[in-house]
Amino acid sequence: MKLISFDDYQIGVLTDENKVIEITELLPNLPEELRSFRMLTLIERWDTLQPLIKEHIKSKQPVDLDSVNLIAPVPAPRKVYAQPSNYKAHSEEMQASPWSGSAPQISSEQGMFLKASSSVSGPNDPILLPYSDRVIHHESELVMIMGKGGSMIPAEQALDHVFGYTCGLDMTVRGPEDRSKRKSFDSFAPIGSYIITADEISDPQSLEINLWVNEELRQHAFTKDMIVDCKNQIANMSWVARMEPGDLIFTGTPEGVGPVAPGDLVTINISEVGELSARAKARY
Structure with missing residues (x-):
């Protein structure tokens, strides 16, 4: 549904x-x-x-x-979890970038981080770019929406706790500051356009992700290439913080992240899940 x-x-x-x-x-x-x-x-x-x-x-x-x-299909989530550097090729591209000093190399070493719940926006909302003199990147991600809450959820039961899936953009200001600060600006977590309930997705590790900026294909990957798969993300994160219905989990971005400028149209498509488009706009 x-x-x-x-x-x-x-x-x-x-x-x-x-x-x-x-x-x-x-x-x-x-x-x-x-x-x-x-x-x-x-x-x-x-x-x-x-x-x-x-x-x-x-x-x-x-x-x-x-x-x-x-x-946004979930306009007011209690928490927004995120998995960092969860595709090997993306970790490698970040290590080769000017921002490599602040980025540990692999996802299994990093655990998780949180984005402000107020950063969530919807498909008809602009992505508000807060700086004119900082690099701001798109990151295309599969987003899980939790259904059943719980703490210390075993990996083998984790997907039973998922209510559904949607498309998400983890917008990011590059720089030395803490991840949560650089990723928590208003409108920096667009999700949508709808939730596809979990019973419609047989395997969240068999999905294809594409992202375009305007008409340029920037990101193309498969969720099977995640370093930490969906069920283990839930297990690891729920060991730290109790999960509640409606919590969001951004599952990590593949390689191909790149800059976004005012006026750009960013579109993410995930097979079986759906599509989301949002246009960037200067906030300054």
Whole structure:
């Protein structure tokens, strides 16, 4: 199932014909100041809501996708985890770059880092570039959305805790500062355009990732080449911090990262998962 957030935090199902069926009425009525948590509520109550949703969409009239304004499918995650340097070729390109001094060589030596949850943005939001005199790179990534929470989750059970997957961009200011600072600016974690539920993805290590800037293909890779695979990322990260429904995990970027300038259109496509486009804009 494909799930979207749109307009004023409404929730919908995206059909195979690119039509939208709203399902917000199936969720508890939240006060206005808590509506951004609707998707978290759906994820937390998925086992109860899923059969109701399947019945609901049989009788409801869909609307055109163009008639709604897509926002980040998980607008207000509690935590945003990220796996650094998780493809060998990317680690090598960073070691050969001017920023190699601040980058350990392989993902298994680095564990994880956190991005600010306020850095999350959606497919119709601009990527706001905070500097005119610093290099800012795109990083295309598969993003996992956690369904069941837990601590110290065994790797062999980890994928059972995944609610779904989406496309993500881990935007990054290059430089000597701590990763979390360089990657946590507003709009530096675009995700979308929708969540594909985990039952639709048989193997998250068999996906193809492509990223274009304007019409130039910059990144092309396969998730099978991750150094730390998806299930072990969950196991390692949950050993440190308890995972909760709706938490995001950015799983690492492959080689081919490059600069983004105001006006550039950045597009990521992941096979079986979907596509996300966002245009860069100067914040300064």
